[in-house]
Amino acid sequence: MEHSLDEAHGGFLNCLDRDGTPFDTTKHVWLQGRQVWMLSKVFLERRDERYLDAARLGVEFLGRHAVGSDGRAYFALRRDGAPIALQRKIFSECFLVMAYAEFARASGDQSYRARALDLFDTILGLIEDPTRLGRPVLSGQTKTSELAVPMILLNLVAELRGEPGSETFDDREDYDRIEAECVAKVLRHFDAERGLVFETVGAGGERLLDSPAGRLLNPGHVIEAAWFLVQYAERVNDSALVDSSLAMMKGALDVGWDTEHGGLYYFLDSEGYSPTQLEWSMKLWWPHLEAMVGTLVAWRASSDARWFERFEQVASWAYERFPDPEHGEWFGYLDREGRVSQRFKGGPYKGCFHVPRALMLCERLLKT
């Protein structure tokens, strides 16, 4: 808050050096949206108007600049809002939906809920017809399913519904169907026998083990998907799905934990080859935060103390290495051995989101 609010142009400066100095004024829509969401959440928790004002600074900037005339959201904007980059992916739109929906809940301004629902329909259309993303369709390509897509869509519906039991809990007639489809799609990525969730499978769920993409494991992603699934399964009272989700999470923690240096790998190859991603062995902030949330979600869902032990293992490794004792906040990127590799606190993919979200969720889970 102290360093990121851009009173001059609206929105947030999200590329902040170790001490909060901006090192880039580009505004990344993923992070602008996530910060609006987070500030709205904090306002709803604490009822301190400063958070709502900060969220408004972001949401109004996004409302003016983030969406182009074709209805798609840009990936990055110049400080003044002029567009710089458009991704051939749906995630900028997804994080805008979260921002609009949560800001509507925080502010009571239903026009943002309408924007969220419009954009949600745009996303459904893009998933239906991916050629609209502008990626060339070539004859040698295998039709694939990416874990990130049903996983984030499941989360989006949860965000649009709001918290079960709350007065703003909301419904739409297609939510149940979309959620059920997302769950089915996520489960196609899960090899229960091996305890592995593949990032990429064939469109019908086929294993693609002859390619690095088809063998790719992203333990942090799997843990996050698993706790989204547990939340859903608890709401709809599906105990078999709770069990599958916990098996997914256990598999990801087992395979993802670096037994030599501690911490969770970023990427692995299911068959033991070296991942082609150069950063595969780095230890990133967000998988550790997802694992802290996930193990507590699993502990509450199962009442099994071994999940709490895993929470302590992850949290103690992370707390020894990620927080910056001098300037506050967590560093984002450590090398395999756990040493700081990037000193900045905010970058193109690290913003005001994973750290506060996880701390807020962990606090709630530990209180109950």
Place this chain on the structure above:
Amino acid sequence: MEHSLDEAHGGFLNCLDRDGTPFDTTKHVWLQGRQVWMLSKVFLERRDERYLDAARLGVEFLGRHAVGSDGRAYFALRRDGAPIALQRKIFSECFLVMAYAEFARASGDQSYRARALDLFDTILGLIEDPTRLGRPVLSGQTKTSELAVPMILLNLVAELRGEPGSETFDDREDYDRIEAECVAKVLRHFDAERGLVFETVGAGGERLLDSPAGRLLNPGHVIEAAWFLVQYAERVNDSALVDSSLAMMKGALDVGWDTEHGGLYYFLDSEGYSPTQLEWSMKLWWPHLEAMVGTLVAWRASSDARWFERFEQVASWAYERFPDPEHGEWFGYLDREGRVSQRFKGGPYKGCFHVPRALMLCERLLKT
């Protein structure tokens, strides 16, 4: 050669694990083209028909599959040649030109020289009008110049000309003009006072120091560009350009060398911020090979023994860490401390090119 020739489908398997086992059958056009170039070069050096046959296996596969109906080259092909990926960049086309031109020289088949020249014209057209690459043009974008483009184009013209003094040395009326333009464009990236070459500057050469892209330094790239420039400057007898090129190279070696652990960083930020590239501190095979070639080129051009000392420094660091004593070849990717991070010998960006090219050039330079 032992592991990569694909007798079944033509072309080369270029993703090879530590012991040569293929871990992916995708064929990356960059590397297919570079391997054809390399095998043609080796044939011209050794006159062993096996190299020409192997080059032909690659060049015929590329001739059948690499170029689409719009004249652009794909980035990646399936094992059988069906296209998988198209980049919004010109480099696949560039490495195909090199392959066709050198194979024509090795085989005497002038139809490949015609293909090279056609594709070279395609590249000139794409540089002239980058919107044809399919990248969206957005109102907030700054028009930039990327070092890689004039640098590779300068090298391409040198490849099309062939070796000065040889019987296949060739000319085209626009080569002189293109080369002079490339040199002028490369020099715009050079800040002589600070000894730094920026990867990205404004289209008119303006410094873009308020963005990570505008502060990005890639020492390996600069060293490679510098020895291309020296070669050109020597041919046209431009001693001032030799001096500038050596200053560029010296600057890159000074700023790029890791004084703590040795080796050349992959990326740096000119103002000392952390680069946003997660792999910035890794030590890659190719910058070290470029530095071995570059220091010898500089030594020969200047007769200054300090360049030979730098050669020895780089070569001894690299030879202690990159070669695999058990299975041969060099590893490609080391962490900052110099430990192997990726065990494979060939991947989507590492093929049969930098190691043999550098060894061949170093051998020649050391003989003279």
